[in-house]
Amino acid sequence: MTAVHCSRFTEKVAVVTGGSRGIGAAVATRLAAEGAAVVIGYRGNEQAAQDLVSTLSADGGRAVALRADVADPGQTRDLFEQAMDLFGRLDVLASCAGVEHFDALEHITPADFDHVFAINTRGQLFAAQQAAAHMGIGGKIVLTSSVSATRAVFGHTLYAASKAAVEAMVLNLSAELGQRGITINAIAPGGTATDMATEHGASYQHPQLRDTMSLEQWLSVHGALGRLAQPxxxxxxxxxxxxxxxxxxxxxxxxxxxxxF
Structure with a gap:
């Protein structure tokens, strides 16, 4: 577990959707390292989720893995109800479940739209709804957007739109949830060293550069730090x-x- 020299989440409970891999797994690890009991929500990779639970538990953390497909609001509701049954409270939601998509306008289908928005947008909305229903004053909701929401990338329209909608939700829900003492914000990650970046990273480059410049070279001239982030x-x-x-x-x-940039 990453060395962390503070305990901001002692006696708090966090749900992390998409918590079995990538950024979600890193978030679950960080919150557990700072004292939180963590519910790791996962859709299909049970082995990875259970392996993470074993790692966190071995390091003295409290963690449990629960299956839930956030594209299904009923499964999302069940996830939060199970979390409450297990721990009796909820303080944090880190909504990290998401799906990538690249395709040109003429190839986007209604099924593509439904799939991407069901996970990236609707899934996060109903996760926030369920979290807020179980939180009291001081609750924290953190959703996931993307730098793509504010940057033009070839073939990324559907994904970017699903993430831009998340930023609009966060902005508007802040007024409503603020009256209940709950904050809601989002993180917009850039390129991060995950399996998703391995699969799709080159697609972020201009098409004319994909065969002439490696992803690492491209990042060296388009990022102030010149590299992918670590989760x-x-x-x-x-x-x-x-x-x-x-x-x-x-x-x-x-x-x-x-x-x-």
């Missing part, structure tokens, strides 16, 4: 927004992108 670096942003250090921050999307 743990992005997870630090989620931990900040989920903590009392961000108590007066709500309705905002925080880019963690290494100065991407």
């Amino acid at each position: 743990e670096e992005v997870a630090a942003g989620y931990a900040f927004l989920a903590s009392d250090d961000a108590a007066y921050m709500t309705g905002r999307t925080l880019p963690v992108d290494g100065g991407f």
